[in-house]
Every structure is written in structure tokens, then in C-alpha cells.
Amino acid sequence: MPWRLVSTDADFDERFAALLGAKREQASDVDVAVRSIVARVRSEGDAALIALTRQFDQLDLTPATMRVSEAEIDAAFEATAPETLAALRLAHDRIAAHHRRQLPKDDRYTDAIGVELGSRWTAIESAGLYVPGGTASYPSSVLMNAVPAKVAGVERIAMVVPAMRGALNPLVLAAARIAGVSEIYRIGGAQAIAALAYGTETIAPVAKIVGPGNAFVAAAKRQVFGHVGIDMIAGPSEVLVIADGDNDPAWIAADLLAQAEHDAAAQSILITDDAAFADAVEAAVERQLKTLSRAETAAASWATHGAIIVVPSLDDAVPLSDRIAPEHLELAVADPEALFARLRNAGAVFLGRHTPEVIGDYVGGSNHVLPTARSARFSSGLSVLDFVKRTSILKLGAEQLRELGPAAIELARVEGLDAHGRSVAVRLNL
Amino acid sequence: MPWRLVSTDADFDERFAALLGAKREQASDVDVAVRSIVARVRSEGDAALIALTRQFDQLDLTPATMRVSEAEIDAAFEATAPETLAALRLAHDRIAAHHRRQLPKDDRYTDAIGVELGSRWTAIESAGLYVPGGTASYPSSVLMNAVPAKVAGVERIAMVVPAMRGALNPLVLAAARIAGVSEIYRIGGAQAIAALAYGTETIAPVAKIVGPGNAFVAAAKRQVFGHVGIDMIAGPSEVLVIADGDNDPAWIAADLLAQAEHDAAAQSILITDDAAFADAVEAAVERQLKTLSRAETAAASWATHGAIIVVPSLDDAVPLSDRIAPEHLELAVADPEALFARLRNAGAVFLGRHTPEVIGDYVGGSNHVLPTARSARFSSGLSVLDFVKRTSILKLGAEQLRELGPAAIELARVEGLDAHGRSVAVRLNL
Known part of the structure; x- marks a missing residue:
């Protein structure tokens, strides 16, 4: 059974924190x-x-x-x-x-x-x-x-x-x-x-x-x-799907299972504002599991790390999603752009009902190497920037050195770095 | 006494490799x-x-x-x-x-x-x-x-x-x-x-x-x-000065000492095409050391890790500089732009005789948190990019999913990931 949370329950904060904090990987001491x-x-x-x-x-x-x-x-x-x-x-x-x-x-x-x-x-x-x-x-x-x-x-x-x-x-x-x-x-x-x-x-x-x-x-x-x-040290894969009740439960269930089949430590989370839809997705997951070649892995992931969170309105999904900071974020809602504009932490976002995360795994064009384990709070997916480096450039003439030099000498002085000051002063005949 | 290398000497390659490989920090096991x-x-x-x-x-x-x-x-x-x-x-x-x-x-x-x-x-x-x-x-x-x-x-x-x-x-x-x-x-x-x-x-x-x-x-x-x-784990600071014989030896000596005064593990290297100029700089370093408040630190750094490398022409400095991949690189030469265009690995470059590295430490505007210990081969100085993260965006409609879906299904199939394939197929009624 996946985690089931209702954001209006009295113990929600505690259980949500437990979900976020649950270890998905055993640290192997190698x-x-x-x-x-x-x-x-x-x-x-x-x-x-x-x-x-x-x-x-x-x-x-x-x-x-x-x-x-x-x-x-x-x-x-x-x-x-x-x-x-x-x-x-x-x-x-x-x-x-x-x-x-x-x-x-x-x-x-x-x-x-x-x-x-x-x-x-x-x-x-x-x-x-x-x-x-x-x-x-x-x-x-x-x-x-x-x-x-x-x-x-x-x-x-x-x-x-x-x-x-x-x-x-x-x-x-x-x-x-x-x-x-x-x-x-x-x-x-x-x-x-x-x-x-x-x-x-x-x-x-x-x-x-x-x-x-x-x-x-x-x-x-x-x-x-x-x-x-x-590059980053990648953890098990994860998806957060934010979905309203107008989705086909089978589509959303398939997306949750596509993540779960990777690894028993993978994590699939659904946030929805429709409790009946949540039930329908859960039932669809159970049905689809029966015909998967990797059913054992997917079932283990879903039972241990899977989660369904019911919120009163999709507005309430925003702070939860930013705390989860998911690697993959699907927005299967009527107005995905409006929701995306209010979200901050995600490795990759998939907008609308016709953008399953799997497209990004293969042929979308964006990269599938993405920050896991909440690290989308501070890091990004693999990109060209990971294979280039920047050299900063500075060039002064005599006039600019005369203008900026005294401030540099002052800061070197208060930092107790004589040779720093001299390296400027010697050029200004000070 | 600093290292003294002449690139035409028979043992140069070996000694240059030793200079690059010399440990400047004791690993403390804490x-x-x-x-x-x-x-x-x-x-x-x-x-x-x-x-x-x-x-x-x-x-x-x-x-x-x-x-x-x-x-x-x-x-x-x-x-x-x-x-x-x-x-x-x-x-x-x-x-x-x-x-x-x-x-x-x-x-x-x-x-x-x-x-x-x-x-x-x-x-x-x-x-x-x-x-x-x-x-x-x-x-x-x-x-x-x-x-x-x-x-x-x-x-x-x-x-x-x-x-x-x-x-x-x-x-x-x-x-x-x-x-x-x-x-x-x-x-x-x-x-x-x-x-x-x-x-x-x-x-x-x-x-x-x-x-x-x-x-x-x-x-x-x-x-x-x-x-x-x-951010990066910073090592001791370092400067490489590439200088022709037309510089005032006192200016270059001051720049080398500005780095050396930071830390006994700091490193200052001069590459020049003028052996007599190299001697003059070395003498100027000795003279200036006498009046520095941090003379002990600077002298220790210079004697242990300092180096002067004499090359036949400044062209020969290019591959050496790229192997050193210095944190700070001063180009005190007649045409610094031409030389810079041929160089690749450096955290920050300081162009021309009136741009001592110290300006970059304080008031130039560029950042002084830079990659040390040859890591400019693969990383950059601190910047705004270190405090932002990127979310990649993908959005397909039904038509685009029909066009790209089959290739995604094919790749999921050969990778043995059924649920991946189904997440696309279920939306295409396949």
C-alpha cells in the first residue's frame, strides 16, 4: 500500500515530513x-x-x-x-x-x-x-x-x-x-x-x-x-504528478508505474484535489501492475515509497511540491502554465496531459539526467554548462589603476595583506 | 629557493610534472x-x-x-x-x-x-x-x-x-x-x-x-x-604570471609575493622568455621580502612552491599554462589579448601590465572565489550561476505525442521498460 495523506488531516505535517525524510537508499559502506x-x-x-x-x-x-x-x-x-x-x-x-x-x-x-x-x-x-x-x-x-x-x-x-x-x-x-x-x-x-x-x-x-x-x-x-x-551523484529516480480529476486514471497510473519500475527505491507521488480520482488511480495502478514485466520492482517501489496526497485545491499543491523538489514534475491539469508559474523547485517539468515524463526520458530533447532526492532545491539537470568552464577577464590601463588602486590598497591594509597593497602601490609610485 | 626550470633542459618534462604533482596541502584526517x-x-x-x-x-x-x-x-x-x-x-x-x-x-x-x-x-x-x-x-x-x-x-x-x-x-x-x-x-x-x-x-x-x-x-x-x-572546496591560492622582459621586475615580484603572503602552501609561478629578467625578478623578490609584515609566510611559500620557468618564446608558455590551469593568470606582455586567445584553462585572467591580480581580489568587479589546484580545467569561479537552478520544460499536445510517441515506445522496448512504453501507448490507444 502506498502512503496516503490528506492535507487537512491533523497529522498531515508530521506524516508529510516523514515521507520527505524517509530513507530510500541503504548507504553501502564501500x-x-x-x-x-x-x-x-x-x-x-x-x-x-x-x-x-x-x-x-x-x-x-x-x-x-x-x-x-x-x-x-x-x-x-x-x-x-x-x-x-x-x-x-x-x-x-x-x-x-x-x-x-x-x-x-x-x-x-x-x-x-x-x-x-x-x-x-x-x-x-x-x-x-x-x-x-x-x-x-x-x-x-x-x-x-x-x-x-x-x-x-x-x-x-x-x-x-x-x-x-x-x-x-x-x-x-x-x-x-x-x-x-x-x-x-x-x-x-x-x-x-x-x-x-x-x-x-x-x-x-x-x-x-x-x-x-x-x-x-x-x-x-x-x-x-x-x-x-x-557530475552529481544520482539517487533513485522519482516523479511527482499533480493531477486534477479530469484525467484518465489509467494514464496517470501508467506514469506513476513508469517511475516505479526503475528501482524498488524509486518514488512516485500523486497530488490531486479529487479523492475519488485518487482512488481510481490507485485501482488502476493495481490493475496495470499485473501485466508488467518488471511488476515485482514496480510493486515494491509503489508499496514502500509511493504516495497519494489529497489536497482541498491545487493551490495547496504548490508549497508541497516545492518542498518535495521533485526530479520530474508532471502537471496534468487544465492550466499547467499557471501552476508552473507558481512553482519553483523541480528538475524538469512536463506540462499538460499529453506530456508523459517518458517523452523526456527519450525523445523530447531535454536531458533525463536530473537532480534527485530533493536536490532540485539547489541544483540542475545535466546540460552543456557541465562541460564548459568560465574564465573571468579583467583589464585595466594606467588610468583605471590610478582610479581603483587606492581602494584596493585600503582594503589590503585593513586585511593585513601588505604585499597585496604593494602590488598596486608599486605601479602607482606610492 | 624557488623551483627553477628551463623548458629546453633535458629533464624539463620530468621536473615540470614533479612541480605539477607536488602536494601543497597535508590532508588532515578529521x-x-x-x-x-x-x-x-x-x-x-x-x-x-x-x-x-x-x-x-x-x-x-x-x-x-x-x-x-x-x-x-x-x-x-x-x-x-x-x-x-x-x-x-x-x-x-x-x-x-x-x-x-x-x-x-x-x-x-x-x-x-x-x-x-x-x-x-x-x-x-x-x-x-x-x-x-x-x-x-x-x-x-x-x-x-x-x-x-x-x-x-x-x-x-x-x-x-x-x-x-x-x-x-x-x-x-x-x-x-x-x-x-x-x-x-x-x-x-x-x-x-x-x-x-x-x-x-x-x-x-x-x-x-x-x-x-x-x-x-x-x-x-x-x-x-x-x-x-x-560550492567548491578551495585549496591554497596560486598565481601564474607570464611576463616578457619589458616589465619592471619590482612589479612582477610584488605580484608573486601578493600570492605567497596568503599561506605557506600558496604558489607563485613566473614563466618568462627572458632569463636575465627572471634573475632580476628573483632578486626583487628577495629584496621585497625583507620589508613584508608577513615575510615568514611569503618566504616559506616562495622557497617551497614558488617557481620560475624560462622558455625560448612566449608561445612555449601556452601549453605549460594550460597544464597548470592556474587560479589566477597574469599576462604581463606586449599583446596580452593575442596570448589569451590561445590559452584555455584559467580561473581568472588579468590582461596587461597595469592589471595586477590584487585588483581582482578587491575592486575589479569579478569574483575572487576561483578554482584552485588545477581545477580550472573543469570548473569555474563563483558566480550568479551558483545560486540559481534550472528547470527544463517540455510540453506536447496530442499531435506531437503521436509524432514522437512511437520512437519513445521503441526505445522503452529495447531497454526492457514496459511501463515506460505503456505510459505513452495508453495515450495513443495503442
Whole structure:
């Protein structure tokens, strides 16, 4: 049974806080193991990668076979059905088109006293992309992570993907080629993150690592952070659907289950102003669960983390939604724009009854790598901005230095930084 | 003696790699202590803050005296010399003017098939600002951290600053008022970070925490990351000066020392194409060191981490600079624009002989919170973007869903995600 809350109940605040605070992930303490793996790859390079891949992935590699060959990628391409390739290409083109609009503009200007200021954006030189193995090896995620890097102008994109007993998902290879990934290595786990961060004889290091992974991968990313950049550490996926009573309950139930099928720790929440509609959705979820291939996962997620919140009016959904700060927010209401205008915290919003969140997972054009676990309060989805960096620019002539210098000298003085003051004073003959 | 490298020497590559790889900070292992402090504040709130402040700062607080009163800030203002206030205001106004240009623009558009897409930026609701105590309690840092938040539209900025035995730097209070900080609490260390992240009876939690601090503060920020946002973990400061032989050696020496006086772990590097000029700068550094109040710190930094690299021509400085990826980069050359156009990795650039880096520390208008330790390869200085977040927007009508739906269903099918496919199919009567 999902959580059922009514915002006018006396214990609502307490139960809503409990819903927000409920842990959805068990913290796995793999830090010590990961530290030793990272240190080993850092000191032994390829030899460590080969030994660890044999141990964890039951796969024998050599430096020569570590990299996936062009012939293998060709074969994966040929093995992929034309309609799948067409869908991947459509997704790629739409993602690329949307992300090109995110390219930041340089700024350069001269202020009233003649000081030149500015910001210049440049692409990072290289990025590493982690792709999980097994059933979570999604071609759509390859596109979502690689395309923003490519659009940003990153010259080298090195992908790693574990190949348990040698098996690779051909669709992942096909998606990598479509996205313009430069190099693919059949390694995974903390050892792959260490290789990307520090480099080995075969794999050149990268400046930033992105992509989802298990607890070992997440811990390794945290450990190498600072030496290289990393993206967010993603938690289980989540959706909040705000729906009025005029929706087809089957549509909304399907949306809730699309999130729940990802992971038993995923979370689907419905907020509605119509208690009868809430009942109908709950019944539809039960019905649809019976025919899902991933029914066990979806049922576990829905029973443990699913929630239905009934509010007197949709106005009351606004503060609740902002506290949840959902990764995905569907507004299945008559006037979604008006509601959206009043909302603040969400990774991605899907407006109207004909915009199921799943469109954003694949072919909408927006990115599906989004802030989870309430982090949309302070962070954003993956974008081109994650693959560029800004250099601030300052340029003074003698006249501007004379004008601004004395204030700088004064502040250096009160901060007790003599050499700071002198660096200005020496140029003004003070 | 600073490092001295000549790029044409046989052992240059090896020595340059050693310079880049040299550790400037001892990792202090305070994680366990910090974990217990954070847990205690989280469970005991104000009582823990009061006990820990008594223990670490020798200061007795009550919930009522934790917050710095308006009267105290008034008094700090009145105690500040008019020329200092004027310098702070000039700095504030220039920083605010520059940062207003960083406000990102929303984007909303309809593509060729009628799908509406977009990005909407909103300010984070609240930010915490850590300000160190003692000699590193800089009013300029208060401005640099608070102004971007204010410009972004953050409604609530809560500042924390430790008051050892009750002492607070009045200039820090004055700068906080000028910058529009909403609340100031006289607490510090890991306990202050925990209070900002989780809240106590007296201090409401914030969404993101920024600002520099010691090893305890840095470890606490890492530990609360995810629950709240954090800025970068800043390392010791650094400057790279690329200078031709036409500079006054005293000017360049002063710039190198301005960085070195911050911290014995700071780093100042000169790259020049003129060996005689290099000698002259080195001699000038020695001369100027004699009259610095912070001579001991500056001398330690220069002797251990300082470096002079002589190259045949300034062209050869380009790849070296990009590998160093300096926090601050001064281009004291005849044509700084041409050189800058060829460079890629730097937190901030200072163009020409009349732009000492110190101007950027105080009154240039650009931010002085910048990526250290080579992280300018993948990250940027503090900006308005650190205090806003983006919601991606997707809106389809029935027609667009019919057009894009089949590709989404195909990708869901090959990814084995039935409920994803159904969420689209159910709307298309498939």
C-alpha cells in the first residue's frame, strides 16, 4: 500500500515530513574497498585494471583488447534493427538541437571608467562517461550524457562500460557511435573511474567524469572529485504528478508505474484535489501492475515509497511540491502554465496531459539526467554548462589603476595583506 | 629557493610534472571527528552548538545571543573608518554590477513539430555563508560570496562566523550589511556547517552553503553535500604570471609575493622568455621580502612552491599554462589579448601590465572565489550561476505525442521498460 495523506488531516505535517525524510537508499559502506581499488589502479595502471576486471567481471583483458574496436562497433550497428537506429537517431538529433541552445555566450564590455571586464567560456578538454553494465546499460543514457559534452565542444569523450564475461549491449555501442564518443573501454566499477581520473598506459586521463553507476562507482567518483570534475551523484529516480480529476486514471497510473519500475527505491507521488480520482488511480495502478514485466520492482517501489496526497485545491499543491523538489514534475491539469508559474523547485517539468515524463526520458530533447532526492532545491539537470568552464577577464590601463588602486590598497591594509597593497602601490609610485 | 626550470633542459618534462604533482596541502584526517560533530548538532540542535562553541571557541552562548544583533552591526559600522566603508562600498557596487551580467536568461521556444521546450532559471531559496575567524576573516570574501547570491535573488542569506572568546571582526559585519546578508550567527567550525545544513531551533536550514574554511569546515561541507548544495572546496591560492622582459621586475615580484603572503602552501609561478629578467625578478623578490609584515609566510611559500620557468618564446608558455590551469593568470606582455586567445584553462585572467591580480581580489568587479589546484580545467569561479537552478520544460499536445510517441515506445522496448512504453501507448490507444 502506498502512503496516503490528506492535507487537512491533523497529522498531515508530521506524516508529510516523514515521507520527505524517509530513507530510500541503504548507504553501502564501500569507501575502504574503493580506496584500495583506486590506489591500486593509480600505482599499477593497466595491470591493476586487468586483474580487477578478471576478478569482478570474469573477463580476461590485455592492453590491446581493453578498447572496443571499430569493427565491434560496426558489428553492433549492423546487429541493431533499423527502427531502433531510427529512434536513437531521432532522440540524438532532438537532444542535440535542444542542448545547442544552452551554449553560454561570452561577455566582454568596458565600464564607465574604462575597465574592461568579461567572461569567456571554453569547453573542457576531455570527459569520461561511465555506463553501467547489465540491465541498467541504457542507450538513452549514453545519448543524454555524451551529447551535451559533444555540443559543448569537448574534443575527447572516453566511455567505459563493464562487460561481464565479455557481454556488451550492442545498443550502447550504437548509441555511443551516434553520439560521437571517441573511445570505448570494456571496464567498469571503481577501477574504471580510477583509470579515467588518473590514466593508465592505455587510457589517457580525462578532466571530468559523468554518468550513473552503483555504490562502488559513486564512492569512486566522490574520491576522485577535486582531481577531476564529476557530475552529481544520482539517487533513485522519482516523479511527482499533480493531477486534477479530469484525467484518465489509467494514464496517470501508467506514469506513476513508469517511475516505479526503475528501482524498488524509486518514488512516485500523486497530488490531486479529487479523492475519488485518487482512488481510481490507485485501482488502476493495481490493475496495470499485473501485466508488467518488471511488476515485482514496480510493486515494491509503489508499496514502500509511493504516495497519494489529497489536497482541498491545487493551490495547496504548490508549497508541497516545492518542498518535495521533485526530479520530474508532471502537471496534468487544465492550466499547467499557471501552476508552473507558481512553482519553483523541480528538475524538469512536463506540462499538460499529453506530456508523459517518458517523452523526456527519450525523445523530447531535454536531458533525463536530473537532480534527485530533493536536490532540485539547489541544483540542475545535466546540460552543456557541465562541460564548459568560465574564465573571468579583467583589464585595466594606467588610468583605471590610478582610479581603483587606492581602494584596493585600503582594503589590503585593513586585511593585513601588505604585499597585496604593494602590488598596486608599486605601479602607482606610492 | 624557488623551483627553477628551463623548458629546453633535458629533464624539463620530468621536473615540470614533479612541480605539477607536488602536494601543497597535508590532508588532515578529521573526517571521524567531523562526523560526530555533525551528528550531534543534527540530533541536539542549539544545545550542541552551545556546548561545541564553548569547547572550541571559548565562548558562552545562549539561543538568544547566538545571532549577532542589529545593534552590534550598527556599532561595527560606526567603528569603521569612512575610507574603509567607502572602499567596501566601491567594491560592492562593482561586484554587483559585474555579476548582474551573469544572470542567465530563460529560454522558451516551439520546435518545427510543435513541441514546446525551454529552460527556466530560479534562485535557490536560501544560502549559508561561512566566514572564517581570526586573521583569515576577510571582509572582501564576505562581499565575493554574498553579492552573487543577492544578485541571483536568494531571499535569505545566513552567515556564520566563529567568535573566538567573543571577538568578531567589525569589518566583516560591516561588509555583511553592505552585501545584504539577512542573518549573522557567531558560530564556526563543523558545527556551524551542520547547523546551516540541518537547522536547529534558532537557525533555519539553508539549501546551499558557500565560503572558505579550515579542514574541519571543508570536511563538514563534503559530508553534508547532497543534503544541501556546496560550492567548491578551495585549496591554497596560486598565481601564474607570464611576463616578457619589458616589465619592471619590482612589479612582477610584488605580484608573486601578493600570492605567497596568503599561506605557506600558496604558489607563485613566473614563466618568462627572458632569463636575465627572471634573475632580476628573483632578486626583487628577495629584496621585497625583507620589508613584508608577513615575510615568514611569503618566504616559506616562495622557497617551497614558488617557481620560475624560462622558455625560448612566449608561445612555449601556452601549453605549460594550460597544464597548470592556474587560479589566477597574469599576462604581463606586449599583446596580452593575442596570448589569451590561445590559452584555455584559467580561473581568472588579468590582461596587461597595469592589471595586477590584487585588483581582482578587491575592486575589479569579478569574483575572487576561483578554482584552485588545477581545477580550472573543469570548473569555474563563483558566480550568479551558483545560486540559481534550472528547470527544463517540455510540453506536447496530442499531435506531437503521436509524432514522437512511437520512437519513445521503441526505445522503452529495447531497454526492457514496459511501463515506460505503456505510459505513452495508453495515450495513443495503442
